[in-house]
Amino acid sequence: MRPPDPRTVRSRAAALTSARELLVEQGLAGLTHGAVAARSGISRATLYRLWPEPPDLIQATLTWHIVLAQAPPSGDLRADLITALSATRAMLHEPAAEQGMRVIIERAGVDPRFAEVKESLHHSGTRAVREILTGAVARAELPAELDIDLALDQLHGPLFFRRLVAHRSFDLDYVHDVVEDFLHRHRTEPTRPQGST
């Protein structure tokens, strides 16, 4: 693969910045190729080539955040969960990502193209926590019978509910509390090394 043309990279960055501003100010209704072109100075033709439809633009915005949020697990269950959910917390408090998620939640209910984008983002957005949980089960720090899908909901659900439904902001203490309650409920008793058993 050739390195991308620097002009394309600049156009792409300028267009995404304008798209994110429009999304925050006006929601999906304001996110048209015409409005992005007018604000960014990038031609409509270029915009249609980069992101044929509005879902592509929203996906581009959120993917950027999710990629930032990925860090390889260290093997310390508590620390890894806090790192992953702190990244989710940051995304939920970044205006364009937050509004992008709101738009996707609405549109995925009625528009198959958005439902696909939603599916892909949900998959990549929960992969980190899924890997952390699977690893902890393999190390017997979480029980083998743990319902991983339910655990994902119990870890992500409170954050999404508080930000997108209750519409409140929250700090890292909140993330700690959610992780602590989860571990208190599910973590197996640590097996201490003993002499003979």
Next chain:
Amino acid sequence: MRPPDPRTVRSRAAALTSARELLVEQGLAGLTHGAVAARSGISRATLYRLWPEPPDLIQATLTWHIVLAQAPPSGDLRADLITALSATRAMLHEPAAEQGMRVIIERAGVDPRFAEVKESLHHSGTRAVREILTGAVARAELPAELDIDLALDQLHGPLFFRRLVAHRSFDLDYVHDVVEDFLHRHRTEPTRPQGST
């Protein structure tokens, strides 16, 4: 207050039915007074009188569900939580209510009128569980230091996340699991009546 004119009740029901259908089929974009008038046969003048703006229509749809969901707590913590969250589950699986919530989550981010509707629905929608938790704290079945707002997120959050973000349906077993994990983590040890202490 005079009893409502039966014609008004019929118009209102017909219009709400059409509004709910449009919401499910097309999301907010399809929910215009013109489209509701065309489908229901109710005049636009009547529609504007009943619900001046689209947020009013969506609020009317969801309020109906939330009112249905309210039952006075019996005092049995587990049973009351399961009853309340089963109603939330039913609402999340009723197409018009589900899409109404999706629309509100999106619009509340950018439109103050929808933010008000969201606030009012969030308040009435979480009141039942709040009362159940407050009662259980008063009876010392839950600890006095319980963070009630966090508990609300831990009980509602997984349901909303699974339905609106993961986009999966779930049954009553799921509600039982969420309640069971919550009680396992937070419920105080039952004080058994004893002879002398």
